[in-house]
Amino acid sequence: MAKLRVTILGATGMIGQHFIHHLENHPWFDVEAVAASNRSVGMRYGDAMRTVHIERVPKEIAELKVCPIDPKAVGDVDVAFSALPAEVAGKIEEDFAKAGITVISTARSHRMDSDVPILIPEINADHISLIDEQHKRRGWEGAIVTEPNCTAAALVMPLKPIHEGFGIESVIMSSMQAVSGAGYPGVASLDIIDNVLPFIKDEEEKVEAETLKILGNPKRPAEFKISASCHRVPVLDGHTEAVFVGTKKAVEVDEVISVMNEFRGEPQELKLPSAPEQPIVVRSESDRPQPRLDRMTGKGMSVVVGRVRKDPVLNGIKFIVVGHNTIRGGAGNSVLSAELLKIKGYL
Amino acid sequence: MAKLRVTILGATGMIGQHFIHHLENHPWFDVEAVAASNRSVGMRYGDAMRTVHIERVPKEIAELKVCPIDPKAVGDVDVAFSALPAEVAGKIEEDFAKAGITVISTARSHRMDSDVPILIPEINADHISLIDEQHKRRGWEGAIVTEPNCTAAALVMPLKPIHEGFGIESVIMSSMQAVSGAGYPGVASLDIIDNVLPFIKDEEEKVEAETLKILGNPKRPAEFKISASCHRVPVLDGHTEAVFVGTKKAVEVDEVISVMNEFRGEPQELKLPSAPEQPIVVRSESDRPQPRLDRMTGKGMSVVVGRVRKDPVLNGIKFIVVGHNTIRGGAGNSVLSAELLKIKGYL
């Protein structure tokens, strides 16, 4: 099978580099072009990176010449992974879609468009039908697929089997988010050492809206009540979230642990290359999950749940979940999405 | 006015030293005796401290000889501040009360006794009537008064004016607690650097039960539903709590800010020496309160609230509160309690 040709938009930044890492030696995809802003264009990729965030840049990638972020410049590619900042992503991603390229984006610009999926392959693989809608409605040959905000990504995973098994009525979530979630340079050390930052701009609104969209059907968001409070803590990687869930059906702790541990999605059935064996791992120790110890579970693609307890306020359960914000909530999930699209014939 | 004579039980540990700090140059109290475990007895206090947690030990206190933790050994004192660990506090504090001494304790041993108040002077000054109950029921000449768990201490403060103004129906609280809350040496650096610990033994149960007791009347706890999730973060001092509150009456954000900012208790009316001007300070900046920046507000005796928002799940409001765990949730609140008892004629 010939490999698909891919490009990375915003390739020199932190998330762009994560894409390089997740695509290294990928069995289905080959990075053919790296696109970045004007100040890097024309430079050797290895020289264009101001700060290096990954252990190793493959030699052949380091030698690529950075091209402009333009469908014509990147040449004949099948997929564009977009690590663009939200301020510019909206228009550029549309240009790529018009040009017949499928864009898989970490930017929030198109997430809430009614015909654009926010895709977590284990959870809402059926949402890729929205791509047909895009083709029809927008007349694009390509398409835009987004992946969720990193905090929403960790949250929806354990909510999915609860929603399926017991029906969710309400969710309250309080997060302790890692600094890598703010990109690079992101959070100043002067702000976060010996401190908690109780505010992340637009984060709560994104978490609430995206969670409902992901857990709904392609046409309509889920309809439970949800309220988030988002905070930054001095942790490098891995978002920790305290989740309180009210359910329609009465629920026991053991049942919740079972449906979580047993939860599998299409990526597992289809044995996609980036799929973790188990999307949700429930640990039984009293003091887990911890971001430093658990963030790399399933190569960062599993979320880890612990401390499942009854919740007397919402009449349901409460638990803690840790998810790797730049893998499951970033480049890793995007690559998994591309794998799903490929196997479903959308690439 | 002659000063009252006080002793500190467990004087050489971290909390014991905090008492030394809060009683230095106190207008009403004089530290006359410092009591500690056997390995320190007979030593000069200044030499008995293995690790020094406060900036300065007053010279006259440093020269005191450490005495055993025994009512006879401490001599003729009016008040004993107990910084004893819970494992031994229960029995010893009773011995002191029997001996006619009023014990003000940071230990949890007697907090849930029906005739023992958990006292936050701004909130439940009326609970000191339970001391009469103790005298009657137990036949003690002294008494035991406790102060709350440090996480509960920060939580109940903003809940009080909400409860009075709008009636609380339900509370969900998720904490980000400082390492000093675990005492010294407490949390190992190997456990907490670049990490969150999602479990603090017995903490959630304590927070839930003590909050209801403090906000109730002397005879009966408050009756709303409450659920806590407690976590440790890499912060030195100051507990941060994300609080979601459902109210009986409809409530607006502005109203809540008003009742919090205007809240005053007996310590403010009586101008007690350790009373902060304003027990609850609401900040309007979008990114406050932060533990490092706000923990010393009102010399650590005020709690700081921010980000008051509507909460759609509990039909009420949500907000963040920061309180200094070793001052308002520790020695500072205990000294304020002693001041209240004194002015009310209980010492």
Add this chain to the structure above:
Amino acid sequence: MAKLRVTILGATGMIGQHFIHHLENHPWFDVEAVAASNRSVGMRYGDAMRTVHIERVPKEIAELKVCPIDPKAVGDVDVAFSALPAEVAGKIEEDFAKAGITVISTARSHRMDSDVPILIPEINADHISLIDEQHKRRGWEGAIVTEPNCTAAALVMPLKPIHEGFGIESVIMSSMQAVSGAGYPGVASLDIIDNVLPFIKDEEEKVEAETLKILGNPKRPAEFKISASCHRVPVLDGHTEAVFVGTKKAVEVDEVISVMNEFRGEPQELKLPSAPEQPIVVRSESDRPQPRLDRMTGKGMSVVVGRVRKDPVLNGIKFIVVGHNTIRGGAGNSVLSAELLKIKGYL
């Protein structure tokens, strides 16, 4: 006595705000104008600060309108405290000096000019004679006085009495510097959590050259050999330095401790408002100085030394010193310099 009129150049940044703090209620100086870059000009000062680094901005200062960084715009002032970045400070500071204003600068631009003093009032008060040189040579009515790099500031203090008492032959210094030394936003949290950064651009060269200049006479730097290695650690404030010193005369540990503890400079003799009682405090505990515990000694104007030991390699002594990088190595030292200039008739 009428107060002198002062302005702050670069008033909205972190160091500019520190100047506001150190000049609040100053008995000799009044902040009359705050100057900043174009994007802030015309705004109310309190609104122009993007991030607030100090506990409180005095009301009358918050109400000042930000003016351009131009001698004409700031009006009739006697002193300009410059918190400008080095890239622009050079030319602007000259313009102010030409306009008859004495500039006291934290920027490095003019530090190594032969007729510009790097002033630490306790150490080289005699270097202010270079101002006469400036007047003569440059024809300015004003003058430029600089203060040292923050790491040099902490180093030269304990070296001074050693140099006077025993003659320094060589110095090796290895630093562990706080993140605030890099300004704001400065060091990214992603770079420094769980890490050490072994490189600070130009820092070693600055420390070496400035140390020799400060410890020399006004015309000629000191002539010992010096070698520095500079590193950043996850500490908010306070630079820690391991110092190895070879001396001409044989030296005993006790002698060094004595000359350090007894060291006083003109600021102490003249009782200048910002002078600490003791510029060097030697602590006898085996595990001091520590930046968190010792940085605020003497309101941040004292440096704290500990662990004075014989050094077998350089035939002298080794010790640890902690100094507050934004106070003694920043705004605090600048204000003390202004006080010295005033009392010596240079303002």
Add this chain to the structure above:
Amino acid sequence: MAKLRVTILGATGMIGQHFIHHLENHPWFDVEAVAASNRSVGMRYGDAMRTVHIERVPKEIAELKVCPIDPKAVGDVDVAFSALPAEVAGKIEEDFAKAGITVISTARSHRMDSDVPILIPEINADHISLIDEQHKRRGWEGAIVTEPNCTAAALVMPLKPIHEGFGIESVIMSSMQAVSGAGYPGVASLDIIDNVLPFIKDEEEKVEAETLKILGNPKRPAEFKISASCHRVPVLDGHTEAVFVGTKKAVEVDEVISVMNEFRGEPQELKLPSAPEQPIVVRSESDRPQPRLDRMTGKGMSVVVGRVRKDPVLNGIKFIVVGHNTIRGGAGNSVLSAELLKIKGYL
């Protein structure tokens, strides 16, 4: 080839667990017995560990029953890896050696015995001849081999090729050590967050003496002058050291980089299972080595050097080195030592 049978003394602690990790699937060694203090004896190993410091305990090891630390109890083993605390290691390790077992110890108890090697296989493989000396002098059938203090382990590696190539005259070293160097629970978070601890008991003396012993010949320590200053910083793993070296022969930066990069020892020639390809890796970036980024180089068995510069004080060079304190300075080096002993016929 039959695998050698090994035991771990002090198997339940942090270092003991590291041994488990480094011996998992080892081609030459099989863990046959785990020995620990009385409170664990008789328990299943997996249950006896109070805190788990490694990612995974192999199932067959978890099922082992903990035996007493006694040569008779551990049964017929060839090697005992000792992770015992220094207070008890001395006598126990002798008992094992008398019983015919070769002890490889991380404890300092026997390091300075004249007939006991401190072994870093790349550096002083010839020191294993001291084992013959032990057999002769002490009449033991077994032997004791020690590994160095973790700070010395990282220091001697780059010093070795310098010493061989240019002759060392003097060394000054200032360390920034990780908290894992203090074991578990070790350094309290209350002591190290936002702080540097400038003192580690006995560390400087150990570093100085062990460095000379390791770099000498089996009978006599090296004879250059050495002075260390040791400090703890908020880093989890990986010691960073600023090293200043005076050499007998004039030395250029490029030469030093060459001899370091080219340095190989017997483990590399013999292709021992735990030997890294390159014991010293010199990085050319201006801001490396950094402990978080470089500690796992060569699976933690390589040290990483950077910033090689001329040193004007000692007439030689200065550089920074990072070494993984619990791998090269702990269990990893011990296992490599056992491999060397085995291949040399000492087991």
